[in-house]
Amino acid sequence: MTRLPRRFFARPSTEVAxxxxxxxxxxRLPDGSRLSARLVEVEAYEPDDPSSHAFRGETPxxxxxxxxxxxxxxxxxxxxxFCMNVVTRRAGEGSAVLLRAxxxxxxxxxxxxxxGRERTTDLCSGPGRFTQxxxxxxxxxxxxxxxxxxxxxxxxxxxxxxxxxxxxxxxxTTRVWRYWLDGDPYxxxxxxxxxxxxxxxxxxxRSATP
DNA sequence: CGTTGGATTGGCT
DNA sequence: GCCAATCCAACGC
Numbered sequence: 487m488t489r490l491p492r493r494f495f496a497r498p499s500t501e502v503a504x505x506x507x508x509x510x511x512x513x514r515l516p517d518g519s520r521l522s523a524r525l526v527e528v529e530a531y532e533p534d535d536p537s538s539h540a541f542r543g544e545t546p547x548x549x550x551x552x553x554x555x556x557x558x559x560x561x562x563x564x565x566x567x568f569c570m571n572v573v574t575r576r577a578g579e580g581s582a583v584l585l586r587a588x589x590x591x592x593x594x595x596x597x598x599x600x601x602g603r604e605r606t607t608d609l610c611s612g613p614g615r616f617t618q619x620x621x622x623x624x625x626x627x628x629x630x631x632x633x634x635x636x637x638x639x640x641x642x643x644x645x646x647x648x649x650x651x652x653x654x655x656x657x658x659t660t661r662v663w664r665y666w667l668d669g670d671p672y673x674x675x676x677x678x679x680x681x682x683x684x685x686x687x688x689x690x691x692r693s694a695t696p
Numbered sequence: 697c698g699t700t701g702g703a704t705t706g707g708c709t
Numbered sequence: 710g711c712c713a714a715t716c717c718a719a720c721g722c
Contacts, residue, residue, distance in 0.1 A: 487707080488698085529703070531703075535702075538703090539703080542719085545718075545719075546718085547717090547718060547719090548718095561703085561718095562716070562717075562718095563702055563703070563704070563716085563717090564701090564702060564704050564705080564714080564715075565702090565704095565714065565716035565717075566704080566705080566714065566715055566716075567705070568705050569703060569704085571703090584703055587712030610720080612704070612705070613703070613704070614704050614705060615704090615705075653703070654703070654704090655703055655704075656703060
C-alpha cells in the first residue's frame with residue numbers, strides 16, 4: 487500500500503480536494519485494529535475564504551491548519567461532534583480539506599460499535615459520523631498523515647466521475663468547493679445551502695444539485 | 697467576563 | 710421539515 491507523499495498535500499485545497507476522492511483513509515487504533523474507508527466526499531477551505539477557520543488568522547484552535555501540509559486538523563463543533571481535515575499548502579498559509587464522507591472498508595464491525603448503528607451508510611457518511619466511526623477526536627489533532635502510524639492515506643482508485651456543488655452549512659454560494667464521487671451511495675445527504683435565487687423543483691439528473 | 701452561534705446529527709412532527 | 714443537544718472559541722464590553 488503506497489502512502490500519499492507530502493508533496494501531494496503541498497498545493498491549494500481546491501486542487502487537493504478532488505484528487506483525494508477514491509484514496510483510502512486508514513486509522514490504526516491503540517489496540518491494533520485497522521479501520522479504513524474510501525474517501526467519497528470532501529470540501530476545500532482556502533486562506534482567503536471567509537468561511538474557513540483560518541480566515542481570521544491563527545489561534546490555538548486552528549494552529550494545525552497553519553502548520554506543515556499532510557497533517558490532520560481535528561476540531562470540535564456543536565458541542566458534540568468532531569470534524570477532520572487534511573492540511574494543505576505550505577506552513578503559515580492556513581488551508582485544509584474537510585473529509586465529509588467515506589465508504590467503509592476495513593473494521594466495519596468496530597465502526598458499528600463506535601457509532602451504535604448497523605447500516606453501513608450510517609457509519610462514515612457525514613463529517614461528524616466519519617470521525618466517530620474511526621475513533622478520531624482531540625488526541626488525533628495534528629497527527630502526521632505521511633510519517634505517523636495513527637492515521638494516514640493510501641492510494642486508491644477513483645472509479646466514478648466527480649460531482650461538485652456548494653459546501654454544506656456554509657453561507658457562500660460563490661465557491662463551488664464541495665466534491666464527491668458521483669452516484670456513490672456513501673456520500674452524505676448534507677444540508678441544503680441557502681436559497682440561491684431559484685429553487686430547482688426536482689433535479690432530473692445528478693451532479694450540481696446536492 | 698458574558699454572549700453568540702457553529703464546516704452536525706438524530707429524533708420527532 | 711423542524712429543532713434540541715451540548716461545548717467552547719471568538720468577540721464585544
